[in-house]
Amino acid sequence: MANVLIIDDDPHIGDLLLALAKHLGHSGEKALTLKEGLALANEERFDIVFLDVVLPDGNGLNTLPELQKLKNSPEVVIITGKGDSKGAELAINSGAWDYISKPASAEQYLLHMQRVLQYRTEKQASRPKLGHHNIVGRSKATTRCLEQAAQAAESHVSVSILGETGTGKELFAKAIHDNSSRRNGPFIIVDCASIPENLVESILFGHKRGAFPSADESHKGLIAKADEGTLFLDEVGELPLSLQKSFLRVLQEHTFRPVGDHKEIKSDFRLVTATNLDLEALVQTGRFRQDLLYRIQTFTIQLPPLRQRKEDIPELTKYFFNKLSADLNTSPISVSKEFLAALDVYAWPGNIRELFNVLEQVFTTNSEAGEFLPIHLPVRVRIAAAQHSVLPKIENKPVLTVIQNKKFTQKQTLNKDTNIPAYQVPINNNFPLLKDYREQALEQAEKLYLESLFLHCKGNISQAAQVSGLSNSRIYALLKKYKIKKTFFSN
Numbered sequence: 001m002a003n004v005l006i007i008d009d010d011p012h013i014g015d016l017l018l019a020l021a022k023h024l025g026h027s028g029e030k031a032l033t034l035k036e037g038l039a040l041a042n043e044e045r046f047d048i049v050f051l052d053v054v055l056p057d058g059n060g061l062n063t064l065p066e067l068q069k070l071k072n073s074p075e076v077v078i079i080t081g082k083g084d085s086k087g088a089e090l091a092i093n094s095g096a097w098d099y100i101s102k103p104a105s106a107e108q109y110l111l112h113m114q115r116v117l118q119y120r121t122e123k124q125a126s127r128p129k130l131g132h133h134n135i136v137g138r139s140k141a142t143t144r145c146l147e148q149a150a151q152a153a154e155s156h157v158s159v160s161i162l163g164e165t166g167t168g169k170e171l172f173a174k175a176i177h178d179n180s181s182r183r184n185g186p187f188i189i190v191d192c193a194s195i196p197e198n199l200v201e202s203i204l205f206g207h208k209r210g211a212f213p214s215a216d217e218s219h220k221g222l223i224a225k226a227d228e229g230t231l232f233l234d235e236v237g238e239l240p241l242s243l244q245k246s247f248l249r250v251l252q253e254h255t256f257r258p259v260g261d262h263k264e265i266k267s268d269f270r271l272v273t274a275t276n277l278d279l280e281a282l283v284q285t286g287r288f289r290q291d292l293l294y295r296i297q298t299f300t301i302q303l304p305p306l307r308q309r310k311e312d313i314p315e316l317t318k319y320f321f322n323k324l325s326a327d328l329n330t331s332p333i334s335v336s337k338e339f340l341a342a343l344d345v346y347a348w349p350g351n352i353r354e355l356f357n358v359l360e361q362v363f364t365t366n367s368e369a370g371e372f373l374p375i376h377l378p379v380r381v382r383i384a385a386a387q388h389s390v391l392p393k394i395e396n397k398p399v400l401t402v403i404q405n406k407k408f409t410q411k412q413t414l415n416k417d418t419n420i421p422a423y424q425v426p427i428n429n430n431f432p433l434l435k436d437y438r439e440q441a442l443e444q445a446e447k448l449y450l451e452s453l454f455l456h457c458k459g460n461i462s463q464a465a466q467v468s469g470l471s472n473s474r475i476y477a478l479l480k481k482y483k484i485k486k487t488f489f490s491n
Helices: 011-023 034-041 060-068 085-093 106-125 140-154 169-178 200-205 241-253 279-284 290-296 310-328 337-345 351-365 379-389 434-457 461-468 472-482 486-490
Strands: 003-007 027-031 048-052 075-080 098-101 159-162 187-191 230-234 270-275 299-302 399-404 407-413
Touching: 003 011, 003 034, 011 027, 011 106, 027 034, 034 048, 034 060, 048 060, 048 106, 060 075, 060 085, 075 106, 085 098, 085 472, 098 106, 140 169, 140 299, 159 169, 169 187, 169 230, 169 270, 200 241, 241 290, 279 290, 310 337, 310 351, 337 379, 434 461, 434 472, 461 472
Parallel strands: 003 027, 003 048, 048 075, 075 098, 159 270, 159 299, 187 230, 230 270
Antiparallel strands: 399 407
16 A cells, blocks of 8 residues: 655645545545645655645745655655646656646546556566675665666666765776676776876777887777676766767777777677766867767766765764774774764765775774774864864855846845845736745745856856755756856856
């Protein structure tokens, strides 16, 4: 039996959907406000959520990322009386299962409910699990990425792993390979950022003896070595533009010609790429081919930075200290609560790689300690902990810059007293409905936030996603909705 949640300020819609759920043998609850609905959803016992867009206390579309972060995230069907093509595009890009315009008949609601619950049942029954891997963490963000990696491992499509430096992109790539049907084949790593541009073609494709002055003997390229295995292109955004067209042909045909050779060689490999760059921005500036981007991003996994999965820090710390103890054949050293608290407040710009470097430094320089304390940490981490301890308990609101006609005005603090541009009453004095006014005000606030966000991030999509907590696809959808050109901010 499934559990259905209806978040809609129209009680008649809620009663109808509850009756339909009961008719199908399922249970359900309804909420008339967004706050009440989210409180119920956070109990993580619902399989499907019917969500209105315009609610008394907010926009339903804005809650989609929060619903997706739930450990057992429900399928979300958007229902709205203000249906339009842009809203539908935004909903689907944000992860909604479907988009229904009100009013709809009972038969339409019933059909949607049946279809989504059927999909939900089949998805849960066939949800793959990632087997052996060395990825540590049980946070919702980590669990979601592991589930995506398990899905990718079962397929044969190209996989793109996105994330900041030090988030574990290579580790996820290896896990995908080790859990795929190619696990017995080679896992070939190509660091595109470290290969000299004049050698990258020879290293990837190989070369024939005498192909150039220093080619004393034939060389087998990395693409050929990846036959029947996985080719992992790390930092693919650094691949020279001159080589991207040739590599696109390799992806399409799985054949290539070594430098100086006239014979085509075939290589059956599965491609996994990783980058910390905004490839969409590189496409806009002409530094990355758009057709190649489409080929490598068939399946995308966005790894969260450590600051967004800090609940994993204690487990990561225990894992790494135990590993160091085993490698050096020493007894494990206990860790104080204050030590973990200091790790928690630090921003970790270098992510897990920086965390492990700090822990290794602590372990090797304080091997005689009976327990690790904050005093054993590097100065920069201790300073962050000290600064955090003296911060006022009242959280400061984010500061936005108001943008008017591409002129920047003085920064102002955003709070509940922030003025929203007034609704322009029509000449015929027909006063707007509350829903119409609320929707317009929310759209104006959203546009202001996006413009200020991109001013702060200088047009960088990846940074904007990290700062706002939105996904890249959601940001692109909002930019399109409000016709905001990020190139203006990058200039």
